[in-house]
């Protein structure tokens with residue numbers, strides 16, 4: 216009798232792969248971000264990626280940056296973490312102590328929002344804005360509010376995991 220498979224991916228890897236899959240939906244040409252929120256029972260609560268408001272056509276918005284906020288993508292994009300929270304159809308109380316898996320370390324606005332809905336942990340893939348003012352504020356907010364954060368690495372090429 217065959218035994219069970221033992222080389223299954225971890226919960227961390229599972230949820231981060233979902234966040235990565237969500238990021239593949241992003242229309243942002245420079246930075247695609249995905250977020251997956253999982254509760255303490257390993258249930259996925261919600262998923263999101265960075266994009267423009269759904270009622271409006273992506274093509275009607277700028278996807279580049281500009282000194283003029285009217286023509287800068289940052290003025291229009293809803294961040295992946297915010298979309299993951301907004302996409303949730305249950306009670307926000309369910310987010311208490313949940314973990315958010317994000318492909319990019321959250322900006323300080325997202326950090327504040329995640330704290331406010333009770334997220335307990337941030338697991339991230341990339342921290343490409345490490346050391347910037349926004350990034351330092353974000354970490355300060357998380358530290359002060361007792362939200363832990365840790366990076367994980369994922370080997371997306373592993374054949375047994377396709």
Ligand SMILES: O=c1ccn([C@H]2C[C@H](O)[C@@H](COP(=O)(O)O)O2)c(=O)[nH]1
Pocket residue numbers: 243245246247248264265266289292293294295296319320321322323325
């Ligand atoms: O917490 C965050 C921070 C950023 N994003 C999104 C917003 C933008 O679409 C990109 C960042 O673009 P850059 O060209 O790297 O400035 O990432 C997010 O979803 N969540």
Ligand SMILES: [Zn+2]
Pocket residue numbers: 294295296321322323324325326
């Ligand atoms: Zn953000």
